[in-house]
Amino acid sequence: MADFSPANRTLISSATLARPRGKVIYWTVLSVVLVVFTLVFVGPLYWMVTSGFKSVHEVLHNPPTLVPKDPHPANYKTAWTQLKLARLLWNTFYYAFGALAFQLVFDVTAAYALSKLRPVMGNVVLGAMLATLMIPSAVLIIPQYMTVLDLPLLHLNLINHPWAIWLPTVANGFNIFLLKRFFDSIPDDLMAAAAIDGAGPMRTLVSIVLPMSRPILGVVSIFAVVNVWKDFLWPMLVEPDPAKQPINIGINSLSQGVPQNVLIAALAISALPTLLIFLLFQRNIMSGLTAGSLKG
Structure with missing residues (x-):
């Protein structure tokens, strides 16, 4: 019935x-x-x-063909060598996982402080962080560029240095909000029990909070890597040296005189790592986004 x-x-x-x-x-x-x-x-x-398997003539054919008539697998090999994709991929991994390391350190500690330590005017600080999400990223390009051009107090020029990519990604309001929402769902009884056993705030974070936070840490990690991987405008401004450019900028810089089929093959190779990350961790992404949405 x-x-x-x-x-x-x-x-x-x-x-x-x-x-x-x-x-x-x-x-x-x-x-x-x-x-x-x-x-x-x-x-x-x-x-x-x-x-990427088609000839130049077939790529430009209108209407486009669904299946390559005469596949050219060598296009991918040519793209790998001619556009120096191995070096570009290494640069991109270096920038992406460097940004990930800094985000995990600073965003996790910020979210933990706002959620469990409850500082004075913590809600005001959180509201200010969330307000930054309403600002279009294009508006921040010039202030960020002036900052990395002459770092305040230290007066360092970070152009052509990885710090120019890492520093703007450290404080991510969205990731801090996700982490805080998850930390809010951790029972306060566990925190009190740890305090009774003599654990300080940092020991509690490392021994109790972080082991329980693997789903949301996986989500934040994926977001951090993908955001750096897909960024184009900012790395183009702060990494003008072709030897230090990530893959998106490197392909654009080295694409002059490259046949379109080879260029498309290079784009397919550049998209493969992020596609694999999503396919391998899609379950973690969904479980992490929904974790902490219900308390109790």
């Missing part, structure tokens, strides 16, 4: 789904929606990967 209680109400009632016509309509609509959204998201990736 169908359950019509308020807790089990959905967009389509159980009685409608129990009828043959209702089942047909439901599964038809669901299948169409899944196919359309799959094509929208997977279509560009498929076009990019397959175009």
Whole structure:
């Protein structure tokens, strides 16, 4: 017997789904929606990967071909060597995981302080951090560039140095908010028990809070790596040296005179690491985003 209680109400009632016509309509609509959204998201990736196997003439052919008529796998080898993708990938990994290390140290401690130590005017500080999310990133380009051009107090020029990429990513208001929401869900009884055993705030963070926070730490880590990986404008401004550029900027700098099929193959290679990260950790992303949403 169908359950019509308020807790089990959905967009389509159980009685409608129990009828043959209702089942047909439901599964038809669901299948169409899944196919359309799959094509929208997977279509560009498929076009990019397959175009890397095509000749220049076939890439420019209108209408485009769905399957390469005469595949050229050597395009990917040419892209790897001609555009120096190994060096560009190493630079990108270096910048991305350096930014990740700094974010984990500073964002975790900031969120822990706001959540568990509850400093004076902590809510005001949190509100100010969240307010920065309302500022378009393009507005901050000039102030950030002037800052790394002449670092206040120290008067250091950070152009062509990894710190120019790492410093602006350290204080991330969104990541601090996610971490704080998760830390809020950790019972205060555990914190009190640790304090009774003589553990200080730092020992409690390392021994109790961090081991329980692996899901949200995974989400923050993925966000940190992907944000640096996909950034274009800022690295282009602060890393003009071709030997130190990340992969997005390096491909753009070295693309002059490169055939379009080879360039597309290089773009496909550059997109592969972030795609693999998402496919491998998509479950961690979803569990981390929902963790801490319900307390108790």
